[in-house]
Amino acid sequence: MILMIKKIFMGIGLLLMVIGIFGLSYTWHIDHRTAESLSAYCRIDFQTSHTAQGKLEGAVLTIWDWRYDNAKLKNEAVLYTDGDAWEMKAATKQTPPPHDSRDHAWQNENKLFVELPRSSLPAIKKAETVRFRFYYDNGQTIDLPLNEPDLEYWKRQVQ
Known part of the structure; x- marks a missing residue:
């Protein structure tokens, strides 16, 4: 049971990190766009x-x-x-x-x-x-x- 809760929190943590990385790269791309x-x-x-x-x-x-x-x-x-x-x-x-x-x-x-x-x-x-x-x-x-x-x-x- 405790192992399952740890895995859930690890999964949520990894998901939040991936979302954060994509969000930061998206905003950086907009602010440094070329035209x-x-x-x-x-x-x-x-x-x-x-x-x-x-x-x-x-x-x-x-x-x-x-x-x-x-x-x-x-x-x-x-x-x-x-x-x-x-x-x-x-x-x-x-x-x-x-x-x-x-x-x-x-x-x-x-x-x-x-x-x-x-x-x-x-x-x-x-x-x-x-x-x-x-x-x-x-x-x-x-x-x-x-x-x-x-x-x-x-x-x-x-x-």
């Missing part, structure tokens, strides 16, 4: 503002990234247009679960908001490639290009 483009990695929103006369006056980029770990976004970002770098200071915010996103209910929501330098806007209009880089405080760097549809959208917005 071909910025919009494939996270949600992005690029908006421009114009004067009353229709002249372009600025552009902002907002990024939402969801992850299981507690790493926070750093307040810095870099925009690359055909290799030219535009360093920027960003506003960041982390919202722990639960929050409004139903698709990412158990993940931390990280939001980065940056105003692009006005001098970068003509470079975006002419660029063949645009990359965006941002950082997490755990040492992880995300550096991804815009895909072709996003690049064309950005170019139309800065006209």
